[in-house]
Amino acid sequence: MDTNEQPDEQGDEPTVAHYTRADASKFPTTPAGQEASIEGMVAAMGGSEATRIHNRRKLAERRAMEDMEGTAMGRFQAKLLAELHRFEEERAAERRQWDASHGTALDTLAQGFRAARDTAARHDLAEQVGSSLPLAEAGVIRRVAKALEAAMPGVVVDARVDGWTAKEIAAELDLTPSYVYRMLREYPWEAAWSLYVMPDGWTSDDDDEPWERVTSGTEDSAGETADEVARRILDEHLDPKLATKRVRVAVWRAGDGDDLLEARGDAEHEPTE
Incomplete structure (x- = not known):
């Protein structure tokens, strides 16, 4: 014996792990036997979400590698994968239910608001949540x-x-x-507007049309919508010369900028033939 070789702390002989392939003839082949085996494996799974995902992936890899489709073992593993998927879906549903039941009233209010489609539904939501805050x-x-x-x-x-x-x-x-x-009467809003014309020869309705600004201004409005202000400004400025062109008035609240795509109100004039 080599003097440099130390005996095991327990005095045991070194051991070697042996792998023995499972006897496929002993796997359940009847539907009832397979279902019972699957249920037993799923019930014993436990562990973390990562563990379950790992187990399922490894089982899928093993099945693909051994190419067992059509055999009793292949059918058994296919059912097992389906059962694992069902098990995980049920756990996910339970977690969602738990989250909903343990969320705050403000969470419930936000979820209800997203689902409410009209004023009456929003009123009912306020009554329901407000009575249990x-x-x-x-x-x-x-x-x-x-x-x-x-x-x-x-x-x-x-x-x-x-x-x-x-x-x-x-x-x-x-x-x-x-x-x-x-x-609305006591708090007028400041409307910023711009009047544009379309260059001759352009007929497209694309948002990137080359509208040319002719004039602009601001004014106070009490009780009007932005569309109403745009229509009024257009009518006031549409002289005979402009009437032969395609004209557009866009309106914003003062301070909102003048991006045409973000206009709060809009009115257009199409020239008559």
Whole structure:
């Protein structure tokens, strides 16, 4: 014995691992036997998501390598893969249910708002969530509501600029129409507008048409939509010479820039033949 060779700490002889291929003749071949074996394996899986993904990938690789389609073992592994997929889908559904049931009321409010399609649905949502808010979340919404009261004129005017009627604004904000009308009168908005003409020979309707700016300006508007301001400006400036051309007026709220694609209102004139 080599004097440099040390015995095992336990005094055991070195061991060698032996691999013995499973006897395929002992795999279950009947549907009932295969289902029972699959259920047992799935129930014993446990482990992390990464472990389950690893096991499934290795099983798929093994199946592809051995090319067992059509054999009892191949059918068994195909069913096992399908069962593993079902198992993971069920766990994912359970996690989604848990997340939904343990989310905050604000989460519920946001999800409900995305699903609500009209004013009535949004009112019902507010009643449902508002009646079961915990203190901290109620405090957040309360403070948001107070901030909204101070910003209400801007909210009302901006909605009107985009085309909402006074009655629609009132219904959405739970206000009276008369209050909305008064707010629109007391808080005019500053409209910035530009008038453009299309060069002769251009007939395309593409957004990148080479509109040429002729004139521009700003003015206060009380209660008008941006489209209404655009139509009024167009009518005021459409002289006989411009009437022979294709003309466009775009309107923005002052300070929003003058990108045609972001105009809040628009009106066009097409020359008559």
